[in-house]
Amino acid sequence: xxxxxxKEAFDTNWVVPLGPNVNGxxxxxxxxxxxxxxxxxxxxxRVVALSAGTAAVHLGLLNCGVKPGDEVIxxxxxxxxSTHPVTYLGATPVLVDSEPxxxxxxxxxxxxxxxxxxxxxxxxxxxxxxxxxxxMPYKADLIMGIANKYGxxxxxxxxxxxxxxxxxxxxxxxxxxxxLSFNGNKMITTSGGGALITEDEEHWREIMxxxxxxxxxxxxxxxxxxxxxxxxSNICAGIGRGQMTILNDHLAHHKHIQKMYEELLADxxxxxxxxxxxTGEYDxxxxxxxxxxxxxxxxxxxxxxxxxxxxxxxxxxxxxIHAAESAHTDCEPNANVEAMRVVLDKAxxxxxxxxxxxxxxxxxxxxxxxxNGVSEALFKVGxxxxxxxxxxxxxxxYIVETIKSAIA
Numbered sequence: 018x019x020x021x022x023x024k025e026a027f028d029t030n031w032v033v034p035l036g037p038n039v040n041g042x043x044x045x046x047x048x049x050x051x052x053x054x055x056x057x058x059x060x061x062x063r064v065v066a067l068s069a070g071t072a073a074v075h076l077g078l079l080n081c082g083v084k085p086g087d088e089v090i091x092x093x094x095x096x097x098x099s100t101h102p103v104t105y106l107g108a109t110p111v112l113v114d115s116e117p118x119x120x121x122x123x124x125x126x127x128x129x130x131x132x133x134x135x136x137x138x139x140x141x142x143x144x145x146x147x148x149x150x151x152x153m154p155y156k157a158d159l160i161m162g163i164a165n166k167y168g169x170x171x172x173x174x175x176x177x178x179x180x181x182x183x184x185x186x187x188x189x190x191x192x193x194x195x196x197l198s199f200n201g202n203k204m205i206t207t208s209g210g211g212a213l214i215t216e217d218e219e220h221w222r223e224i225m226x227x228x229x230x231x232x233x234x235x236x237x238x239x240x241x242x243x244x245x246x247x248x249x250s251n252i253c254a255g256i257g258r259g260q261m262t263i264l265n266d267h268l269a270h271h272k273h274i275q276k277m278y279e280e281l282l283a284d285x286x287x288x289x290x291x292x293x294x295x296t297g298e299y300d301x302x303x304x305x306x307x308x309x310x311x312x313x314x315x316x317x318x319x320x321x322x323x324x325x326x327x328x329x330x331x332x333x334x335x336x337x338i339h340a341a342e343s344a345h346t347d348c349e350p351n352a353n354v355e356a357m358r359v360v361l362d363k364a365x366x367x368x369x370x371x372x373x374x375x376x377x378x379x380x381x382x383x384x385x386x387x388x389n390g391v392s393e394a395l396f397k398v399g400x401x402x403x404x405x406x407x408x409x410x411x412x413x414x415y416i417v418e419t420i421k422s423a424i425a
Contacts, residue, residue, distance in 0.1 A: 018259035036251030038258055039066055043212070045261040046197070050190050050214055062190055062214050063221030065228055066249035066257070070176040070198030070211030074146070075102035076227050076247065077172040077194035077213055080220065081144040083108050088134055088385070092122040092148040092155075092174075093374045094392035098198075099148050099174045100375050111142060112376040112386040118294050120395060121155035122147045128163045130387040135167075145171045149178025149188050150372070151401070152204075152271075152304035153293060157183045157191040164192070172196065176211065179204045180268045182300040189214045199253075202405070204267050204302055205260035207253040267406055268302050274404045274413060275303040281417040287314035288420065291399075307371065309398040310354050315425040318359060322352035348377040351397050358400065360423040366416055371399035 046064040067073050083089055085107030091100050093112035103110040113130050116123040127145070135141050145164050147155045157173075164171045171192030175181070178188045179197050189195025195214030199207040215221040226232075231244030249257075279290045291307045293299040310316075323344040349355075350370045361368040373396055376386035402416060 018262050035248065036254070038251045038254035039249055042066055042207075042249070042254040042257040042261070045258060046212055046214075049261070049264070050187050050195070060190060061217060062195075063216075063218060065213045065215065065221060065224045066254055067211045067213060067228055067247045068249055069098075069209060069247075070174075070196055070200065071098040071102060072228070072245070072247040073176075073194075073196040073198075073211045073213040074098060074172065074174060075105055076224050076245070077196060078102055078106055078108075078144055078146075079227060080223055081170045081172065081193065083143045087143040088138065089144045089146060090127065090130055090134075090142045090169075091146040091375070092150075093376045093386060093388065094120060094122075094150055094372060094395070095148040095174070095375060096176075096372050097375065097378070098176065099146055100381065103146075108143070110375070110381065110384050112374075112381065112384060112388075114374075114376075114386075114388040115150075115391045115395075116156075117391050119153050119155060119299075120150050120291070120392070121153060122160065123389065123391070124156055124159040124163060126387050126389060127160065130385075131163070131167055131169070133387070134385070141167050141169055143169070145169050145192075146174050147171065148174040149176075149181055151291075151307055152178045152181050152302040153291075154178065154181050154183035154188055154299050154301060157186070157188070161191050170194075173214075176200075177203070177304045178302060179304075180264060181302040184298050185300075193220075199257055199260075204271070204304055205257065205264050207249065207257040207260070210249045210253050210257065212249075270406055271303040271306075271404050272301075274408055275301075275306050277410065277413045278306050278308070278402065278417070281414065282308065282420070285417075285421060285424075287311035287424075303404060305401045306404045307399055307401050309395065310351070310357060310400065312351055312353070312398065314353055316353040316356040316360065316423050317425050319352050319356040319425070322355040322359070323349070348373065348393060348396065350399070354398060354400055357420065357423055361416070361419060364415075364419045366419060367403060369401045371396050371401065 043064045051060045083106045087108040088111050089103045091110045094115045100110045173189050173192040173195045175188040176198035181188045197212040199210040228247040231242040233239040289309045293301045326344045374392040
């Protein structure tokens with residue numbers, strides 16, 4: 018199906034960042050987010066297809082009025098794409114730690130941070146960015162209640178949570194804006210790309226202006242505001258249109274793989290599969306399946322962990338990376354977790370550490386952070402396991418057997 022739309026783009030010479038596929042993909046996304054809701058409330062969200070999820074975070078914050086000198090609350094346990102756009106705008110991220118059940122932003126700590134920042138700076142943060150970590154839904158009702166109490170807009174980072182729901186409503190539709198990602202490893206892919214879910218036609222139009230260099234309606238190029246070259250290409254959107262036809266299959270597959278990990282690892286002492294709270298409110302897409310390893314679990318080769326400096330980025334990061342001066346940092350996974358990663362890597366299984374919390378990243382060492390120890394503790398014991406569309410039942414059994422055999 019993807020090839021059909023891509024071929025159509027070439028056949029009609031629509032290869033630039035506009036065209037029928039872009040319009041069609043946005044319409045498919047709108048149909049999905051507007052129909053996946055908790056009740057009969059009429060949602061009329063509009064979607065702008067963009068070059069990356071990072072661009073979506075950037076434009077969402079921009080249209081929330083974030084300016085140099087402002088502060089934005091961001092979940093600390095996340096990938097840097099949630100925080101970096103804050104700095105693009107000259108603002109400061111205020112990092113807030115996680116709750117233990119969902120691993121997402123702790124609502125109680127969130128409210129404390131808001132109150133503390135108002136007392137310290139004399140003004141409230143300009144936006145709040147919760148993150149659906151590994152697809153797990155955040156407590157959207159509590160977060161929105163706190164945000165509305167203080168009049169702060171919410172930009173939902175659902176980049177990892179496309180298709181996940183909280184209380185029956187798809188993530189990305191609770192706040193002022195919702196961020197989606199279609200990077201190569203996400204629930205669906207456009208090879209690279211993202212989207213911003215907007216409140217209505219008015220906000221959609223303004224985001225569209227910012228995404229297309231903010232060009233005014235003249236026969237020549239007239240720019241009254243600074244815009245960006247952030248639109249998705251017609252070719253990438255064609256891939257997205259094809260992917261949307263199998264989105265539900267992908268969602269079902271990830272949930273199936275999660276269930277297999279839960280069942281096959283249930284009797285392995287010291288290995289725990291992270292699962293959604295059993296309250297009926299959560300419907301995670303399980304973008305990545307994650308485990309934690311107790312500190313006292315002994316893994317083969319553990320004594321050699323961190324003795325060799327890694328020469329490439331784990332996970333196949335593109336581009337040039339700096340050669341590390343030391344195998345250690347001041348916050349790293351435990352030796353048994355690193356040993357397990359090495360064992361799996363040698364067995365041709367790509368496993369990764371959890372995201373390193375942003376408040377432990379050197380580039381954010383001086384920003385305000387409200388921590389409770391949850392994300393740092395999880396980072397030291399956690400690991401992500403394969404869960405994508407090409408991971409078969411046989412693959413999961415092989416992964417689990419490799420984990421078992423790695424335990425000394």
